[in-house]
Amino acid sequence: MSDQRVVRPTPISGFPEWTPQVRAVEQRWLDHIRAGFESFGFASVETPSVENLDVLTAKGETSQEVYTLHRLQADAEDDSDARLGLHFDLTVPFARYVAQHFNELTFPFKRYQMQRVWRGERPQEGRFREFTQCDIDVINVDSVPLHFDAELPRIVHRVLSGLDIPAWTLNVNNRKVLQGFYEGLGVKDPVAVIRAVDKLHKIGDGGVRDILLAEGLGGEQADACLALARVKGSGEEVAARVRELGISSDLLDEGLDELAFVMGDLADLPEGAVVADLSIARGLDYYTGTVYEASFDDDPGYGSICAGGRYEDLAGQFIRRRLPGVGISIGLTRIFAKLVAEGRITEGRTCPTDVMVVVPGAERRRDALLTGELLRSRGFNTEVFHSTAKVGKQIQYAAKKGIPFVWFPPFDADGAHEVKDMGSGVQGPADPGTWSPDSGADSAG
Amino acid sequence: MSDQRVVRPTPISGFPEWTPQVRAVEQRWLDHIRAGFESFGFASVETPSVENLDVLTAKGETSQEVYTLHRLQADAEDDSDARLGLHFDLTVPFARYVAQHFNELTFPFKRYQMQRVWRGERPQEGRFREFTQCDIDVINVDSVPLHFDAELPRIVHRVLSGLDIPAWTLNVNNRKVLQGFYEGLGVKDPVAVIRAVDKLHKIGDGGVRDILLAEGLGGEQADACLALARVKGSGEEVAARVRELGISSDLLDEGLDELAFVMGDLADLPEGAVVADLSIARGLDYYTGTVYEASFDDDPGYGSICAGGRYEDLAGQFIRRRLPGVGISIGLTRIFAKLVAEGRITEGRTCPTDVMVVVPGAERRRDALLTGELLRSRGFNTEVFHSTAKVGKQIQYAAKKGIPFVWFPPFDADGAHEVKDMGSGVQGPADPGTWSPDSGADSAG
Known part of the structure; x- marks a missing residue:
């Protein structure tokens, strides 16, 4: 103080921080989510904040978002930290964890993981560079029972329903339905169609139709794709509605059976809590069956507040076993920070004193x-x-x-x-x- | 998988990771510590994992241990992250937090903070590069009541007593006693004596005496310093035992009054839980009054498992207010990882399912x-x-x-x-x- 230079610190863009009153609410949320995950028997896992870079970049496409670590005063000859990066999600570290601890785990292995992740984004309004995700995944050797595809939406329903947040919907779809439908329709490049339909909520029917025609689809094919994307419903009956569109293929049948199983298992949840929405594609993620995506009803443009799906093989790059899984991630900071910014959080007490x-x-x-x-x-x-x-x-x-x-x-x-x-x-x-x-x-x- | 190259991942030195059974115990510990902190009315604070480098290096001497962040694929012209480093403790971020949120806090501000911290150490057996600390601090404008100097050992006692760990002792001292005693003794450089006495447990009486003589102290002076360091006791009576050594100064009196107050306040704790040990100096840390240090009774050489003290001004570099405080930090990972390595942790269940x-x-x-x-x-x-x-x-x-x-x-x-x-x-x-x-x-x- 006194004659010393004083620099009043300012927030660092993308790294949220709360007053004690807001932190008290965040802590309550975290406790609630944890209790919800544990009530279904999921075990806690935490991994280090860093992974070796070859682990983080095993899938390539996300490497530009990684923060690497460097010692501030490293000697030139010491590059021991040069291969370390902060994890950008909790799925990659979990895949590595399962491979590394394979012989110590009981399968199917059900774990939850609630940790901070980092993305090397450029500083920008509303972009988080550090945030907390709450993930649940089930992983098993060779195959994962469909039971879990239905259990995860049940867990998310239980968890999000107990938080004081604006109305939201958890949408479910199945990539086999999309792929099988497009194949049955005679489309040559189903992935291109998936990529186009995924833009539906941004560019509308007309925009998607234009892309599909440019991809070489006929008008009827494009209209059938759009008809599929309009199918939406709360129960097993969505499968019948897709079948009414008159397209068939083995893959489509398989996907519809899976989707009907999932929606049937969830029949006891309140109407509209979990909705089968055939327009949900989850972009080009590595999902192969069931996919999930939740967003706020009154602000769908804000994007997904939780997302996930089923993948054929999670840890193939780390272990010679096929380890398929199904998982879902709740974007805690994404939800919480938005509500704080909009003044929709009822602040807690300044201290826990009774x-x-x-x-x-x-x-x-x-x-x-x-x-x-x-x-x-x-x-x-x-x-x-x-x-x-x-x-x-x-x-x-x-x-x-x-x-x-x-x-x-x-x-x-x-x-x-x-x-x-x-x-x-x-x-x-x-x-x-x-x-x-x-x-x-x-x-x- | 199949024809793909498989690299079985290996642990990264210094970044601990647990199986679900061990993680379940760690989680129970964290819950217990949190409940203990909250039972005394301390509020939760979390800060981002990173701080601006000028915040982290404000005190200079620890800068070599900082990990800085770099985007893996940063463009040459973008250095937006170049000024960010991972925090190496929770005290510096807390000081910055209090300065930044000064007008939003109620003082005296009592907070706890349980987070990971990072040290840019060279990989080395037993050295953690990422670990969890559990800190409590009280900070106030202009002065902090001595009440808190006694409350912190009470909290640590409550928290550590509830964990299944080997016997430990929390030692308390007061820097004013040391400084005042050495001044009363006519020593010219009390800090040099503190630095020497701090090595007592490593080099013994003879070693310390040699250093003191080399520092220019006479034989009687050196013996008096060693006599002071031998004073140890469970109650207020330690003050009287120091006074019996026949040295006096105003600062010594002040320090002894403070030490007697702290030990008097803790009289209801079990005998030997908190011990006044006049050999504890906490090196050259910025402590100015009470200091704390706990270690395992059967392995004192392992070093401190919790440490802290009173500082005159925590956030002077960030705000034009004098903000003294008193705090203590429990080295959770330091304690936990040692017990795991020694097989002294009774593992929990593989899952929370009842x-x-x-x-x-x-x-x-x-x-x-x-x-x-x-x-x-x-x-x-x-x-x-x-x-x-x-x-x-x-x-x-x-x-x-x-x-x-x-x-x-x-x-x-x-x-x-x-x-x-x-x-x-x-x-x-x-x-x-x-x-x-x-x-x-x-x-x-």
Whole structure:
């Protein structure tokens, strides 16, 4: 301070940071998501923040987004860190993890992973360079039961329904339906069609039709593709509606059976929570069957808030076993930061304290400390005031921090304990060994 | 796979990673530590993993350990990330956080922060390059009540006592006592003496004495320094024992009063949990009063498992306010990884599942799914088996994963629910709407 130069720090674009009141909500969300994942028996996995670059770039196309690490003062001859990069998602590290720990895991292996990931984006409004993802994946040797394709939307439904977020829909599709339909239609390059239809929500029917015609499809073929993309429904009946379009192929049948199985398994969920939407393609991702994508109903343009699907082989580059899987990722920061920016998060308390114990004076300090210990041992988050300031000042501090209860240990040897409910203002005698908040006050008990 | 080159991945030195069974224990530790911090009213803060380099290097001496970030495929003209480095501790980010959010915080600000930190170390056995720290700090404008110097050891005691770790001791000292004692002794360079005494546990009395003599101290002075370093005790009486050494100065008196206050406040803790040890100096850290250091009783050479102290001004380089504080950091990974390596961690379960529901066949699949939902809604972590494999195979899977209960929905319309306790082997009828494990089985309920 004083004569020293002072540089008031500013936020770094793309690296979100919250005040304690907002962080309290984020922590509650993380706890809720974790509990939801565990309620389905998924095990926690965490991986290091870094992977070797050859692991990160095994799939090539995302390599431009990787942050590599360098020691600030590395010697010229030491390049021990030159091969390390921060992970850009949790799927690649998980694939590496499964291969590396193959003999230590029980399959099908169901894991969740909630960690920060990094993308080497250019600084830009709304682009995160560090964010938290919450992933669940099931991986198995040789084949993964379709059961899990249906279980993942159930888990996402349970998790997102318990968070106070605007209306959203989880859309489900199956890549085999798309590929099989286009093949049955006689299209030569189904991937080109998938790529075109994936733009439907951005460029509309006309735009997609133009691309399809330019790809060499006939008008009827293009119209059939668009008709397929318009099929949408909450139950198994979507399969019948696709069949009504009059196209058939073995792959299409297989895909429709899978889609019907998934939607049938989810029949007990509230109508509209999970919707089969035949326009969802998930771009050119490595998905081969079921695909998932959720977005906000009132802001679909914001993009997906969770996404995933089934892949034929996750870890083939690391191990000589076929390890197919199905997974889904919730974009926690993507959802949370948007709601914070729009003022739609009800901020939490500034601190987790349930009770603040007043220190009546230096000579009664030990009583206050022991009262604090007793309340804490009973499950109440308890602060003992940090000085022997005037009692009014102590109460003021509790009010400013939003602490719901203030405790008064006896002010003299003959006195009694009292507690004040800061919400109602009511104060009365209480026993620290048996007291509990009468009503809905937030306690850790 | 097949003809593709397969590279079985290997661990990256210094970046720890656990199997699910070990991770389950780590997660339990983190939850326990968090609950301990919150029970004293500390609020959660998280900061980005990166800081601007000028923030990280504001104090200079640690700059060689910083990892800087670079985009793998950055264009030559884009150096937007060149000024970013991963944080190497949680104190510097916290100082920056307090300065940046100064007007949004209530002081004294009590925060905890549990995050990964990174050190750009050369790969070396036992050196972590990524590890988790659990920090608590109190920061205030102009002055911090001594109350907190005593509260932090209380919190550490509560937190570490609840973890299944080998015996440890939290040692407390006060830099004012050291500085004041050496000044009272007529020593010209007290910092040189602190630096020498700090080596006591490595080089012994003789080694320290030699350094002190070389520093120009007389034999009596050196002996007095060593006598001070031998003072150790559990209560306020250590102050009297220092006074018996016959040295006096105002600073020494102040330090001894502070030390006596801290030890007096902690009188209710078990004997020996927190010990005043006048040999603890915490090297040349920026501490100015109370200092803390904990180590394992049976392996003091492993170094500190938690450390901290009081500093005069935490954020002076970022804001024109004096912001003193007191804090302590628990080296979670340092403790945990050592116990894992020594086989002293009792591994957790492979998964959090309490109950696995058997699927008797395709036609009873919906019953099984609904039973799973019901058990889940009652707080039990529940897996529904993922196929209609033979029942024996389903039970085998539950046994292999260590799932404590297997649930059998009715095998036909007239049947009844049954549950099997996998520990005792006992199986009997049960109602999924009211059932609970009879005995000590691990449930989430």
